[in-house]
Amino acid sequence: MKSRRFIWHIYPTFLLLMIAVLFFFGFFQTHELRNFHYQQTRENLAARARLVEAAIQGAFQQSSAAELNRHISLLGQNAGIRITLIAPDGRVLADSHQNIAQMDNHAQRPEVIAARDKGDGMSIRFSRSLGVTMIYVAQPLVIAARPVGVIRVAQPLSDVEQNLRRVLWSFVLGGVLFALVLVPACWLLARRLSRPLEVMTQAAQRYARGDFSGPLPQKGPQETLSLAEAMKRMAVDFAGRIEREIEERGETEAILVSMVEGIVAVDYNERMIRLNRAAASFFGVDDGAVHGRLVEEVIRPAEIQAFIRRALDLHEILEEELVISVPDKRYLHVMATPLLGGAGERIGSLIVLHDLTRLRQLEAVRRDFVANVSHELKTPITAIHGAVETLLEDAHDATMVNFLRIIFKQSERLSTLVDDLLELSRIEQGQEKGYELRRCALIQIVHNAQIACENLLREQQIDLQVDVDTHLVAHLNAHLFEQAIINLLTNAIKYSVPGGQVFIRAKMQTGQLALQVEDRGCGIEAQHLPRLFERFYRVDRARSRKLGGTGLGLAIVKHAVQAHRGEIKVASTPGKGTIFTVTLPLQG
Numbered sequence: 001m002k003s004r005r006f007i008w009h010i011y012p013t014f015l016l017l018m019i020a021v022l023f024f025f026g027f028f029q030t031h032e033l034r035n036f037h038y039q040q041t042r043e044n045l046a047a048r049a050r051l052v053e054a055a056i057q058g059a060f061q062q063s064s065a066a067e068l069n070r071h072i073s074l075l076g077q078n079a080g081i082r083i084t085l086i087a088p089d090g091r092v093l094a095d096s097h098q099n100i101a102q103m104d105n106h107a108q109r110p111e112v113i114a115a116r117d118k119g120d121g122m123s124i125r126f127s128r129s130l131g132v133t134m135i136y137v138a139q140p141l142v143i144a145a146r147p148v149g150v151i152r153v154a155q156p157l158s159d160v161e162q163n164l165r166r167v168l169w170s171f172v173l174g175g176v177l178f179a180l181v182l183v184p185a186c187w188l189l190a191r192r193l194s195r196p197l198e199v200m201t202q203a204a205q206r207y208a209r210g211d212f213s214g215p216l217p218q219k220g221p222q223e224t225l226s227l228a229e230a231m232k233r234m235a236v237d238f239a240g241r242i243e244r245e246i247e248e249r250g251e252t253e254a255i256l257v258s259m260v261e262g263i264v265a266v267d268y269n270e271r272m273i274r275l276n277r278a279a280a281s282f283f284g285v286d287d288g289a290v291h292g293r294l295v296e297e298v299i300r301p302a303e304i305q306a307f308i309r310r311a312l313d314l315h316e317i318l319e320e321e322l323v324i325s326v327p328d329k330r331y332l333h334v335m336a337t338p339l340l341g342g343a344g345e346r347i348g349s350l351i352v353l354h355d356l357t358r359l360r361q362l363e364a365v366r367r368d369f370v371a372n373v374s375h376e377l378k379t380p381i382t383a384i385h386g387a388v389e390t391l392l393e394d395a396h397d398a399t400m401v402n403f404l405r406i407i408f409k410q411s412e413r414l415s416t417l418v419d420d421l422l423e424l425s426r427i428e429q430g431q432e433k434g435y436e437l438r439r440c441a442l443i444q445i446v447h448n449a450q451i452a453c454e455n456l457l458r459e460q461q462i463d464l465q466v467d468v469d470t471h472l473v474a475h476l477n478a479h480l481f482e483q484a485i486i487n488l489l490t491n492a493i494k495y496s497v498p499g500g501q502v503f504i505r506a507k508m509q510t511g512q513l514a515l516q517v518e519d520r521g522c523g524i525e526a527q528h529l530p531r532l533f534e535r536f537y538r539v540d541r542a543r544s545r546k547l548g549g550t551g552l553g554l555a556i557v558k559h560a561v562q563a564h565r566g567e568i569k570v571a572s573t574p575g576k577g578t579i580f581t582v583t584l585p586l587q588g
Contacts, residue, residue, distance in 0.1 A: 030168060037164050038135075041155065042122050045081065045137035049153045052083055053141060069094040082134070082154040085141065086112055093149060106152075111138040115150045124157060133157040196224040200231060262353035265339055266308055270295045273339075279353060304334065304353075311336030311349040321356070331356040385411040437475040437564065442506055442513070443468045445478055449485040450504075456490060461499045464489075468506040474513045474584055476564060484560035485517070487553040488580050492519035495578070513586060518579045524572040532570055533558040 052075055056068070068085070076083040076096025085093040090107025092100045106112050114121025115138035127134045138152040256263055262279030266272055272290040275298070280287035283299055290298050295308055303322045311318045318336040323329065333354040341347045388408045395401045446468050450457075457464055485504075492502045496519045503518040524532065531537050535555045557580075561568045564584050572578040 033167060034164060037167070041135060042137055045135070045153045045155060046120065046139065048079055048081060049137060049139050049151050052079075052153065053139075053151055056085075057143060065093070069100065072096045080155075084152040084154070086138075086150040086152060088116075088147070088149055106150075109136070109138075109152075111136040111152060112150050115139050115152075127154075196228070200228060203231060203235075262351075262355075264299070264308075264351040264353065265348060266295055266312070266351070267339075267348035268312060270308070270312070272298055273348060282353065282355070304332075304351075307334055307336070308349065308351060311351065315346065329357075331360040381411055381414045437477055439473055440476045440478050440481075441470070442472045442474060442476075442515070443470050445476065445482045446485060446504055446506070448482050449489055452482075452486050453489050453493060456493050460493050460496065462493050462496055463499075463501045465501060465503045468504065468515075472506055472508070472513065474586055476584070480560050480563060484557045484582070485515075487557045488517040488582075491553055492517050492521070492578070492580075495519060495521040497521060509583070511586065513584045515582045515584075516579055518577060520577040523574040523576055524570075524578055525574055526572075529570055529572065533568070 052072075055075060056071060072083050072085060072094040073096045081096075082098075083094075083096040084106070085095075086106045087093050090105040090112070092103045092106055094100060095103060109123065110125075111121035111123040114123075119140060121136075121138045123136045124133065125136070126132070133156070134154045135157050136152055136154045138150050140147045141149040141151040256276040259276055260278055262282050263274075263276040264272070264279050265274040272293050272295065275283075275285075275287055275290060277287055280290075285298050295305055299305055299308070301322075301324045303324060307318070307320060307322065315338065317338075320334050322332045322334055324332060333356050335352045335354075336349045337352075338346045339348040339350045385408065388404050388411060392401065392404050392408065395404055446466060450464060450466065453464075456462075489502065489504070496502060500520050502520075503516070505518070506513065506515045508514070533554045535552055558568055561582055561584075566582060566584040569581045569583075570578065571581070
């Protein structure tokens with residue numbers, strides 16, 4: 001239903017209210033006026049009755065009945081009223097308008113009864129003798145201090161009503177004139193109240209369009225001025241907020257456009273909210289025409305679609321590295337975080353795409369280079385090692401023997417370093433292609449690693465404690481995981497004091513397999529822990545060289561664990577020892 005303007009709500013109300021007040025006031029005044037007129041008529045008739053009483057004092061005792069009747073008729077004609085004399089027993093003694101012979105006994109007339117009992121009486125009723133409605137006033141007739149009857153005066157009610165109607169018509173005419181004045185007065189009053197609201201409504205509509213100029217009411221009731229002042233403050237506040245919002249949006253837009261990483265925002269219905277220019281270029285779409293479209297319509301690679309679905313389901317930060325084959329093979333680092341609305345509620349996910357293709361290509365070139373160089377170095381190092389070993393057998397000069405031993409030791413270090421580089425290169429190449437994992441008993445792999453380190457354990461007089469359940473199984477590449485345990489065990493033995501202990505434990509922990517290698521050696525300071533698995537990183541370079549380390553052992557362990565989709569952590573306390581913890585999923 002179409003709503004009406006405010007003025008058409010209050011104007012009819014004001015008008016009806018004024019008319020209602022005028023009507024009720026007129027009704028009350030009419031009622032009071034009628035009563036007042038009747039009272040005045042009664043008093044007037046009572047005064048005339050007293051005059052008639054005084055006029056007939058002598059005639060009543062000295063005149064005959066006929067003369068008395070003529071005297072009463074004359075008085076009635078002169079006064080313009082009907083005069084009736086009634087005996088105490090109700091007989092009519094004289095009447096100014098009617099033949100007394102034809103009149104009934106008036107002893108039971110209400111006004112006569114009231115006059116006898118109370119001293120005066122009044123009655124309004126229809127007169128059968130005259131055929132009109134009359135107003136009667138009666139009072140006792142006293143002659144020589146003795147009541148001798150009742151004197152009654154009467155007047156047709158039509159005369160009274162006619163006078164009253166003249167007064168009422170004058171009143172009605174005045175009311176009509178007053179009502180005609182009320183119509184424009186109510187209109188002006190309603191307009192005065194509604195005009196400020198119309199001005200503020202127009203101002204609010206301008207504010208909704210972003211236009212904060214224009215007038216507001218400058219005068220009127222205190223409430224209206226307070227509302228106008230509040231709207232003015234609101235306009236200033238909104239203008240400032242919109243300006244800041246535009247600036248922030250412009251800055252955000254500039255940041256998104258300048259980012260080399262792809263940004264994709266999706267809601268819970270898997271519909272696009274926004275993506276930046278880098279993401280649009282990556283997917284080959286127009287960044288301005290994706291809002292509200294389904295993810296499948298914009299993002300073609302199935303791997304990214306599946307990642308977005310996982311991100312929407314998990315309700316937490318998700319990070320993965322994906323390999324996209326269409327249209328070209330590309331490596332992507334993809335991270336998803338919850339997307340929050342203005343009230344802090346989650347409305348979807350924000351996905352950040354970082355293209356690692358160039359980096360992975362460079363890493364592949366590096367791996368190939370390291371593998372090729374290591375492979376090429378293997379032959380001459382082996383030849384040097386063999387030649388030096390032969391020379392040592394025939395050398396007799398002490399100085400020559402000393403130098404040959406130095407060459408032999410360094411060739412062994414070079415051979416070990418090349419072997420580790422080749423092993424690390426093979427692990428990385430295997431990670432890229434994917435290792436074949438089989439269900440294996442962990443105790444057997446630990447036992448093989450223990451055998452491989454038996455000589456080193458004996459040399460360092462280390463007591464190895466193994467606590468591995470014989471029933472523990474996991475999906476592993478036995479050779480690769482065995483190499484990781486050997487490296488961890490070798491590292492623990494070398495950095496333990498002679499005669500110390502090393503522990504290998506394995507147990508189920510929160511749905512994963514957890515393997516720990518612990519030593520009671522010198523420990524590692526906290527600042528070295530984050531870089532411990534980097535290639536060629538040594539905590540103590542002098543000691544590492546003395547122990548024959550290459551700086552690649554823990555890097556090999558990290559890549560071996562990652563090849564099993566696991567995780568490795570280290571905790572260490574200087575002077576007390578170090579614990580390496582490897583966690584693996586039970587299913588491959």
